Amino acid sequence: MCEIAENLKQIKEKIHFYENKYARILGSTQLIAVTKNRSPEEIILAFEAGQKDFAENYLQEFLAKRDSLLKLNANWHYIGRIQSNKTREIAENFLWAHSVDREKIAQRLNEQRPSNLPKLNVCIEVNISQDPQKSGVGEREVLELAKYISGCENLRFRGLMTILHESQDFSEQLHSFKKMAILLKDLKRQGFPLDTLSMGMSGDFEAAIAAGATQVRIGQAIFGARK
Numbered sequence: 001m002c003e004i005a006e007n008l009k010q011i012k013e014k015i016h017f018y019e020n021k022y023a024r025i026l027g028s029t030q031l032i033a034v035t036k037n038r039s040p041e042e043i044i045l046a047f048e049a050g051q052k053d054f055a056e057n058y059l060q061e062f063l064a065k066r067d068s069l070l071k072l073n074a075n076w077h078y079i080g081r082i083q084s085n086k087t088r089e090i091a092e093n094f095l096w097a098h099s100v101d102r103e104k105i106a107q108r109l110n111e112q113r114p115s116n117l118p119k120l121n122v123c124i125e126v127n128i129s130q131d132p133q134k135s136g137v138g139e140r141e142v143l144e145l146a147k148y149i150s151g152c153e154n155l156r157f158r159g160l161m162t163i164l165h166e167s168q169d170f171s172e173q174l175h176s177f178k179k180m181a182i183l184l185k186d187l188k189r190q191g192f193p194l195d196t197l198s199m200g201m202s203g204d205f206e207a208a209i210a211a212g213a214t215q216v217r218i219g220q221a222i223f224g225a226r227k
């Protein structure tokens with residue numbers, strides 16, 4: 001078995017192990033393979049090993065690889081910072097946008113989503129650890145953006161996404177991820193029909209699963225360390 005296939009198998013086993021350990025429903029955490037800086041060949045190997053959901057951070061990089069990947073029937077997630085001049089191509093090429101952090105971006109994605117495609121699945125990115133280096137809205141801004149996105153007819157508001165600071169230890173990770181779970185619960189209580197907590201990367205997905213992540217976004221643990 002190639003290394004990527006072997007890594008994928010191990011990650012899936014770990015996800016199941018953590019689902020068990022933290023009393024989560026088995027199979028309730030979806031694995032998204034993050035392919036920034038990875039070649040089409042590496043992505044194809046992962047696809048052939050059964051991986052269907054992939055995520056990219058940089059639109060230019062995705063577009064450069066796209067032709068080699070068209071033959072794969074993969075689901076593409078956009079997880080990078082969204083600049084307003086990139087919204088059209090995101091709306092045209094992706095099934096999900098995880099990193100919506102302002103009204104203007106939601107408005108443009110809504111207007112530019114092609115009518116022959118299903119609604120674009122959208123998450124609000126939350127800067128839960130209030131890290132000045134990270135994008136995302138503050139906790140208090142979530143509700144207003146949630147209301148706006150819910151009114152966009154070509155968007156399907158699915159939930160919340162976050163990226164943690166790398167240096168946090170397990171208990172800090174857990175604390176931040178639990179705050180995300182509470183935010184999602186509050187929104188659901190207010191009537192938003194949400195089902196997604198996109199959180200957890202190679203270095204912190206155990207804590208994310210413990211706190212209720214429904215999607216983990218993993219790159220290095222599948223494809224090897226980024227150069």
Ligand SMILES: *Cc1c(COP(=O)(O)O)cnc(C)c1O
Nearest residue numbers: 034057079201202217218219220
């Ligand atoms: C790079 C990245 C990931 C994956 O990080 P790894 O450390 O490679 O697992 C997940 N989410 C976002 C938003 C990223 O930029």
